[in-house]
Amino acid sequence: DIQMTQSPSSLSASVGDRVIITCQASQGIGYFLNWYQQKPGKAPKLLIYGASNLETGVPSRFSGSRSGTDFTFTISSLEPEDIATYYCQQHYSLRTFGQGTKVEIK
Amino acid sequence: QVQLQESGPGLVKPSGTLSLTCAVSGGSISTSNWWSWVRQPPGKGLEWIGEISHSGTTNYNPSLESRVTISVDTSKNQFSLKLNSVTAADTAVYYCAREGYDFSGYYRYFDFWGQGNLVTVSS
Secondary structure, X not given: OOOEEEEOOEEEEOOOOOEEEEEEEOOOOOXXXXXXXXXXXXXXXXXXXXXXXXXXXXXXXXXEXXXXXXXXXXXXXXXXXXXXXXXXXXOOOOOEEOOXXXXXXX | OOEEEEEOOOEEOOOOOXXXXXXXXXXXXXXXXXXXXXEEXXXXXXXXXEEEEOOOOEEEOOOOOOOXXXXXXXXXXXXXXEEOOXXXXXXXXXXXXXXXXXXXXXXXXXXXXXXXXXXXXXX
16 A cells, blocks of 8 residues: 655644645655645645646645655745645555645744 | 535444445536545544446455445446444545546546535444
8 A cells, every 4th residue: 555644744834934745655656646725624625736737726826846755735925715734645556645734824 | 517415324323334425417427537435534634435437446445445335326427335334433524526637647636526424423
């Protein structure tokens, strides 16, 4: 089974800050990595697919990148509406989610 | 616009069977997409349960495989989840989701989700 180790589990940042979340795969998964945003009481929303491709309609302050089995999700300038929990998810073999990162405003 | 709607009992007794159905509207279930179940225990993260194609091919999370059955009914444009021998640890919001793909067909992702159905396991 492929495990996805996501960190940190939570973070607090100020509006305008750059926020970085990482996800490490237990084995190579190529670029088969997605990022989702989930707000309380809502279903997850796709933000990025293929490690770095922005879903249509998603603000450009969100971005993703890959280095080997390490993946990075970045919010370039945190907005109040970005308060949510973010998950990575691999689709190289079956499907696995990371543990999630809760982003709060400082 | 594809829409998914979960339905089923909100309360299941321990050792019983959890049964949910996901109705798909705004599009046919008989496409090249795959259809998944994902759950989320209260206050915790997302867990993929399994998936099914319109032809009935399934893949399951190894940690749940011995207790899970996912089926599809193309005539009703819906798919279903059965989880047997449930315990309190199976209490969660259960989501159904469509797995779409980009123009190349190379990348897959969950692009449409139901609103979620909270199932509590309790006597």
